[in-house]
Amino acid sequence: MEILLSPWPWYVSGPLIALVMALLIYFSKTFGMSSNLRTLCAIGGAGKKVPFFKFDWRSQWWNLIVVTGAVIGGYIAHFLLSNPTDIDLSTSTAVALNEMGFQDIGKSLLPNEIYGWDAVLSVKGLSILIIGGFLVGFGTRYGGGCTSGHAITGLSSLQRPSLIAVIGFFIGGLIMTHFILPLIF
Amino acid sequence: MKYIKFLAVGIFFGIVLVKSEAVSWYRIFEMFRFESFHMYGIIGTAVLSGILFLQIGKKMGLKNTEGSIISVPKKERSLIRYILGGIIFGLGWALAGACPGPMYILVGTGVFSMLIVIAAAIFGTYIYGVLKDKLPH
Numbered sequence: 001m002e003i004l005l006s007p008w009p010w011y012v013s014g015p016l017i018a019l020v021m022a023l024l025i026y027f028s029k030t031f032g033m034s035s036n037l038r039t040l041c042a043i044g045g046a047g048k049k050v051p052f053f054k055f056d057w058r059s060q061w062w063n064l065i066v067v068t069g070a071v072i073g074g075y076i077a078h079f080l081l082s083n084p085t086d087i088d089l090s091t092s093t094a095v096a097l098n099e100m101g102f103q104d105i106g107k108s109l110l111p112n113e114i115y116g117w118d119a120v121l122s123v124k125g126l127s128i129l130i131i132g133g134f135l136v137g138f139g140t141r142y143g144g145g146c147t148s149g150h151a152i153t154g155l156s157s158l159q160r161p162s163l164i165a166v167i168g169f170f171i172g173g174l175i176m177t178h179f180i181l182p183l184i185f
Numbered sequence: 186m187k188y189i190k191f192l193a194v195g196i197f198f199g200i201v202l203v204k205s206e207a208v209s210w211y212r213i214f215e216m217f218r219f220e221s222f223h224m225y226g227i228i229g230t231a232v233l234s235g236i237l238f239l240q241i242g243k244k245m246g247l248k249n250t251e252g253s254i255i256s257v258p259k260k261e262r263s264l265i266r267y268i269l270g271g272i273i274f275g276l277g278w279a280l281a282g283a284c285p286g287p288m289y290i291l292v293g294t295g296v297f298s299m300l301i302v303i304a305a306a307i308f309g310t311y312i313y314g315v316l317k318d319k320l321p322h
Contacts, residue, residue: 069195168271
């Protein structure tokens with residue numbers, strides 16, 4: 001039980017993520033979480049104005065069920081399957097965050113400086129969440145997939161477009177982490 | 186009832202991503218600073234296992250529930266959309282610290298401010314749909 005309650009090492013987690021992909025492929029579907037954002041637009045009626053959202057979203061019902069499960073899984077893992085443990089970040093990462101003014105580093109999954117209500121209710125904090133979400137939603141559809149669709153499924157099936165997209169993910173991520181985040185914090 | 190297996194896969198996915206800490210903003214920040222092997226280990230072993238599954242599965246003629254040999258949809262060939270879309274996605278990923286899977290999972294861990302990120306992501310997808318024909322693909 002202790003092993004289950006502690007954080008899982010990467011060499012266990014990685015193959016288990018591949019198992020999620022394998023199961024969905026076996027069930028005649030595919031592993032791609034960002035498609036749900038398009039489906040939600042379609043359900044909201046976006047297809048009336050924008051052709052991109054005019055498709056039979058009922059065929060994507062299964063993927064929304066996967067997402068519903070993921071929310072439940074998040075609840076189970078966090079509230080029933082976890083001992084309170086700090087995230088074992090590298091010292092240099094913790095030092096860098098400390099210099100940027102972060103406190104309680106690694107004490108929860110997400111930093112209070114971004115996701116805590118005090119931050120969310122400030123102009124800066126709210127802007128971070130809205131801009132971050134917008135970029136993810138826009139970029140993932142423009143690039144044709146996210147971490148699950150490109151980095152896991154696309155690379156596993158040796159597709160060149162996915163390799164290009166993952167290189168893009170890293171260019172964007174490195175610019176944000178090394179040049180923009182230090183300006184914000 | 187036919188959807189119960191998808192619910193089960195989703196629950197399993199959510200548990201794995203929380204227990205691996207891959208849903209953590211801190212882990213994403215650390216990954217982009219190249220200061221830990223953790224995230225690279227997760228993605229690396231996931232891709233390696235995925236390659237093995239697909240290659241061996243196809244060689245053995247493994248069939249999916251519809252009776253066809255297992256396959257993955259082919260991404261259409263292009264450069265510009267993948268690199269530009271990828272960069273935009275990467276900027277958001279490192280800022281919010283969450284990609285589309287973890288966004289939902291984190292709501293389950295009780296982070297309700299994530300709903301703002303999800304709403305913004307839906308809006309971003311909508312704007313892509315509006316601008317689609319004007320963007321280089």
